[in-house]
Amino acid sequence: MAEALEKPRTLPYVSAINEAVREVLNEYDNSFVVGEDVAGAGGVYGYYHGLLDEFGPERMYDTPISEEGIIGLGVGAAATGCRPIVDLMFMDFMGECMDEIANQLAKMRYMFGGRATLPVTMLTMGGAGASLAAQHSQSLEAWICHLPGLKVVMPTTPYDAKGLIISAARDDNPVIVCLNKMSLAIQGEVPEGSYSIPLGEANVVRQGSNFTIVALGRMLHEALKAAEQLKEFGIDTEVIDPRTLQPFDTATVVNSVRKTHRLLIVHEAVRFGGFGGEIAAQIQEQAFDYLDAPVGRVGAPFSPVPFSPALEAIYVPSADSIVAEARKLLGL
Amino acid sequence: MAEALEKPRTLPYVSAINEAVREVLNEYDNSFVVGEDVAGAGGVYGYYHGLLDEFGPERMYDTPISEEGIIGLGVGAAATGCRPIVDLMFMDFMGECMDEIANQLAKMRYMFGGRATLPVTMLTMGGAGASLAAQHSQSLEAWICHLPGLKVVMPTTPYDAKGLIISAARDDNPVIVCLNKMSLAIQGEVPEGSYSIPLGEANVVRQGSNFTIVALGRMLHEALKAAEQLKEFGIDTEVIDPRTLQPFDTATVVNSVRKTHRLLIVHEAVRFGGFGGEIAAQIQEQAFDYLDAPVGRVGAPFSPVPFSPALEAIYVPSADSIVAEARKLLGL
Amino acid sequence: MSKQISDEVLLDIHRRMVRIRIFEETAGKLAEDGKIPGALHLYVGEEAVACGVMVHLSNKDWITSTHRGHGHLIAKGGEFDRMFAELFGRSTGYCKGKGGSMHVSNLDLGMLGANGIVGGGPPIAVGAGFSNKFRKTKNVSISFFGDGASNEGAFHEAANMAALYKLPVIFVCENNGYGEYTPQANHQAIVDVADRASGYGMPGVIVDGMDAVAVYEAAGEAIERARNGEGPTLLECKTYRYYDHVGVRGMGMTYRTDEEVEYWKGRDPIDMMEARLAEQGILSKKDAEAIHEEVTKQVQAGVEFAESSPMPTPESLLEDVYA
Amino acid sequence: MSKQISDEVLLDIHRRMVRIRIFEETAGKLAEDGKIPGALHLYVGEEAVACGVMVHLSNKDWITSTHRGHGHLIAKGGEFDRMFAELFGRSTGYCKGKGGSMHVSNLDLGMLGANGIVGGGPPIAVGAGFSNKFRKTKNVSISFFGDGASNEGAFHEAANMAALYKLPVIFVCENNGYGEYTPQANHQAIVDVADRASGYGMPGVIVDGMDAVAVYEAAGEAIERARNGEGPTLLECKTYRYYDHVGVRGMGMTYRTDEEVEYWKGRDPIDMMEARLAEQGILSKKDAEAIHEEVTKQVQAGVEFAESSPMPTPESLLEDVYA
Numbered sequence A, B: 001m002a003e004a005l006e007k008p009r010t011l012p013y014v015s016a017i018n019e020a021v022r023e024v025l026n027e028y029d030n031s032f033v034v035g036e037d038v039a040g041a042g043g044v045y046g047y048y049h050g051l052l053d054e055f056g057p058e059r060m061y062d063t064p065i066s067e068e069g070i071i072g073l074g075v076g077a078a079a080t081g082c083r084p085i086v087d088l089m090f091m092d093f094m095g096e097c098m099d100e101i102a103n104q105l106a107k108m109r110y111m112f113g114g115r116a117t118l119p120v121t122m123l124t125m126g127g128a129g130a131s132l133a134a135q136h137s138q139s140l141e142a143w144i145c146h147l148p149g150l151k152v153v154m155p156t157t158p159y160d161a162k163g164l165i166i167s168a169a170r171d172d173n174p175v176i177v178c179l180n181k182m183s184l185a186i187q188g189e190v191p192e193g194s195y196s197i198p199l200g201e202a203n204v205v206r207q208g209s210n211f212t213i214v215a216l217g218r219m220l221h222e223a224l225k226a227a228e229q230l231k232e233f234g235i236d237t238e239v240i241d242p243r244t245l246q247p248f249d250t251a252t253v254v255n256s257v258r259k260t261h262r263l264l265i266v267h268e269a270v271r272f273g274g275f276g277g278e279i280a281a282q283i284q285e286q287a288f289d290y291l292d293a294p295v296g297r298v299g300a301p302f303s304p305v306p307f308s309p310a311l312e313a314i315y316v317p318s319a320d321s322i323v324a325e326a327r328k329l330l331g332l
Numbered sequence C, D: 001m002s003k004q005i006s007d008e009v010l011l012d013i014h015r016r017m018v019r020i021r022i023f024e025e026t027a028g029k030l031a032e033d034g035k036i037p038g039a040l041h042l043y044v045g046e047e048a049v050a051c052g053v054m055v056h057l058s059n060k061d062w063i064t065s066t067h068r069g070h071g072h073l074i075a076k077g078g079e080f081d082r083m084f085a086e087l088f089g090r091s092t093g094y095c096k097g098k099g100g101s102m103h104v105s106n107l108d109l110g111m112l113g114a115n116g117i118v119g120g121g122p123p124i125a126v127g128a129g130f131s132n133k134f135r136k137t138k139n140v141s142i143s144f145f146g147d148g149a150s151n152e153g154a155f156h157e158a159a160n161m162a163a164l165y166k167l168p169v170i171f172v173c174e175n176n177g178y179g180e181y182t183p184q185a186n187h188q189a190i191v192d193v194a195d196r197a198s199g200y201g202m203p204g205v206i207v208d209g210m211d212a213v214a215v216y217e218a219a220g221e222a223i224e225r226a227r228n229g230e231g232p233t234l235l236e237c238k239t240y241r242y243y244d245h246v247g248v249r250g251m252g253m254t255y256r257t258d259e260e261v262e263y264w265k266g267r268d269p270i271d272m273m274e275a276r277l278a279e280q281g282i283l284s285k286k287d288a289e290a291i292h293e294e295v296t297k298q299v300q301a302g303v304e305f306a307e308s309s310p311m312p313t314p315e316s317l318l319e320d321v322y323a
């Protein structure tokens, strides 16, 4: 990217989101934000804080609690010349608006023979760990990655949050940005000004020689911890953050596996039917002869997200559960 | 199962569905059918034909076009002592009621600590091939197989349609029955009276020694044709119909692969992010040492379902595309 | 009332209705002959609604449509050739054959597509109305939807948002008394869908949907309010479809009586308009016939264009998924 | 009006309100102390609604609740010990610790759960009402929901179906003027949610939601209609929550004025009830205090029960997914 990356400061993930939205509103006059409590309250997790004051009520809109209406508004506004940012407070609420996401937003361009353009950015938040129980803690990216017409990104760091949101907004396609509620306070370097991160390119966050972990979203941080722990066993782990799930950067993972011969995929979503299955299927197909062990997967067990902290703690994958699975795979 | 299988007759899939619902209504006084045009019209594809006359308006209910209301009605009625059959005309309309399916129906029992029982049977229809375009042709089973709390079955023959629907209705859990619109006229032997097919057990439809195909739903018939074509190449194909996707009978597939050393998974759904990824991931994990080639997958390409018959014909997997992929896998 | 309406406008409405009628009758026959694949939802009988509304609009005013969308597109200026081509699944269709009857659209004409999802349109129309207000145009958006669709949550959410933001949106309910095979009395406990308007804080207006002039006038008021920043209106048009929910079969249907069909046909929107035009000396019977003939020829030319158009190429399958 | 209400009923309503109030104040403090994990939506201020309605019901009458559900469960007979245990995530909780505040439920009491999904309740209540009618009971079901929830499509679909099938369902809108931080004027263009009733063909009734007796009377009529097969009612109760949308902070919030909070606190449902009871010579100030003390002890015992209860075992994680 041509943009100069200016003055990196240490900021939390939540502020990086905020800066990204500010940049987008500055960059595009036809951009605005709609969602529940995004304006007056600045978002329930504060990532739109201050934007109503800065941009005024013509750019920041509180909506009724009407998720289907909100996404539909984004579809209609985008098809007619706007570049909306729509906020879906919790990813769990995709159930309320899956028709607008799956049948309208994702498909309109194709159904119309390419004669509609839908530059919609949808910000939504997933993840367990906050004792919010079964309806406010899910990671449902598998639903949307299965839908041709959408792009899906999952920022893991403040840097990525800002860059990927800006890239999402600049893209002429609908892009769903899956944020993570437990990452909001994570600190990291964030340049001032506008910059983008190319969609569809994975980030090799840690180089390694004999084991690869692909970690989605917040699991990146657990994977990095696991990689440290695995050093003890003489394992030199490469950790890849796909950044974009759709389109997925298979090549980077294949290249890594050609080198390391072993792959573990980690996500917070329920393991069964999760996006990890797609990655595993692709890699065993494209790197079959390089694999010295089956592709492993770590994900949530097969239950709804439990409320009790005692249960949630063992429900959500962690560095420890990653290490345990890695050792199984590696026969250690 | 203990039931005597009486007087098999040749019936189309659509009539097998009809008989199953009739058996369920006879077996359970607390069972009824709700859905759009299920009563007066007998269902838009006719599978409830005659049931209004037979059981009267106290058992057969036409509803408003309100999918969230319909599924919610099923949830509330089931939790309070009924055994509802809810009809969702097209699987594509899950978008309208995904909250009720995912956040209420699937999770209520768990969230309530096991103190609710939800014997809901949901019948819905998927599949391409009828020129119904992007919003009436999808196969979205991947969404629901990812949801703990639900069971998912996919009947491929008239026999299975009747038996699996009866099993679904007898089960005390929510079971989603994914029917296929292009299979409605398929003929097959169907016993009179009531019988069930155990949920969670795959059906080895064709025995073979050196190649396994797992085919979902309507693709079973294409896979069987493909198996015949593959004979030419000296390939003796085992064809497995999982019947139930959730819970999935991994053991039967693993056993087959231990024998044949090669696996191809076929489904109508978009390949990327489809349920085939889960199967592939599980099998390469559990039968890694037995696999002589990567697990292959055939599914729809990455686009919405096109309207034009010229495009739809190449969009939907067929015996030919299965054979082509098999030959690639087998190096033929 | 109709005195203020110019002859031009009346003739325009009439011609649009005739265009829809002949297109639809022809499409119905082609479907019966197996030439049009998939599902075809005919608009015949309801022409006054689309045309009475659409004659107020420019290409910069947006509409969303339904599964029963051909009439809306024709009334908005859709061309027969590219419409038939779409219905035939040809590459020359408005959607390159990828959409078909349930997704015909033309954004250049301000037509945001037929929609296979009942209730799919209203939220999108609200988005278009939001866009008009945001971009400070004087344009409106219209959401056509059925009595059946008025029971979808999507309609409710859209109506509430339109009223809240005072958007230039008109919700035009085409109440033809049925959602598929279910009569209105079996899908809602109200008689007038317009009764829902007050629950959102917008006016609800009921009009005879077989009378194009009545529709024209009521729509004109609603559109004027919208253009003036006074917010949305729910306009319910009582109308009827002559043929089956999908496909053609007209009489002898079990879910409605032949008498009912006959009653509504006795109030045919085109007949009524032609009687009015003849009476007012604007269009003689003979001139009307000439228009029918002219349109018939145009429709035939459209069919020929479609039939001689190529199917989409296999390569096009994966095009147009992304921008 | 209230003359026909027995002293017993009035005292019952009063005690239920006190039970809610003290439970909630205590839960709020425990949350502030970090002892209750997750999100806690307090019902304080709205007690008259739950109690005025619930005193009409038996355990065979069903209710669905909201994210703000403790009050509904207590009014329906929920026990402090098992409720606190649930809020603490203990295995002795009503949901074995798997549900928490947003999913507390007790089917034995006819309480179909708090619900984390705004608008999640109404369709389920319709299902319970359908079940009551289908099984030919005389029982009703009640859907509690907020002003904010009235904008969800799910409410619309549920209300229409209840009216269509004449189900014994009462839709009780707890209009506290806000959906989270958004005032009603910013989420709908109407003042009275009850205005939506006529659009479904059911009566809409507005009542002072701070006056438990008024709620009791209005709910009684609606429930009687329902039990008699006359169909659903939309009952809007104007009420107010004293604390923040989630958690405790009460005054000094930016989205509403302290004056507004003070105004509503001046109409406190328990104070008003106690004044009435004192005036009518049913309950002296002292007796009222005794009740508060008694309930406080019960609440404390509940907290102790919860605190001394075990956490769920790891094995229980995968239990209760399927029957």
Ligand SMILES: Cc1ncc(C[n+]2csc(CCOP(=O)(O)OP(=O)(O)O)c2C)c(N)n1
Pocket (backbone or CB within 6 Å): B036, B065, B067, B089, B093, B096, C066, C067, C068, C116, C117, C118, C119, C145, C146, C147, C148, C149, C150, C174, C176, C178, C179, C180, C245
């Ligand atoms: C979400 C959804 N539910 C159901 C259907 C099936 N369906 C197609 S048209 C229709 C009836 C629509 O009735 P109405 O809105 O009155 O329109 P009309 O057909 O009468 O013009 C139904 C139920 C659908 N396409 N989409």
Ligand SMILES: Cc1ncc(C[n+]2csc(CCOP(=O)(O)OP(=O)(O)O)c2C)c(N)n1
Pocket (backbone or CB within 6 Å): A036, A065, A067, A089, A093, A096, D066, D067, D068, D116, D117, D118, D119, D145, D146, D147, D148, D149, D150, D174, D176, D178, D179, D180, D245
């Ligand atoms: C489907 C859905 N959308 C949004 C939310 C987030 N949310 C939780 S409570 C709430 C406000 C609800 O307002 P109202 O219905 O008036 O109830 P109140 O909180 O005032 O009691 C919102 C938006 C949610 N839980 N579910």
Ligand SMILES: [Mg+2]
Pocket (backbone or CB within 6 Å): C146, C147, C148, C174, C175, C176, C177, C178, C179, C180
């Ligand atoms: Mg209709």
Ligand SMILES: [Mg+2]
Pocket (backbone or CB within 6 Å): D146, D147, D148, D174, D175, D176, D177, D178, D179, D180
């Ligand atoms: Mg509220």
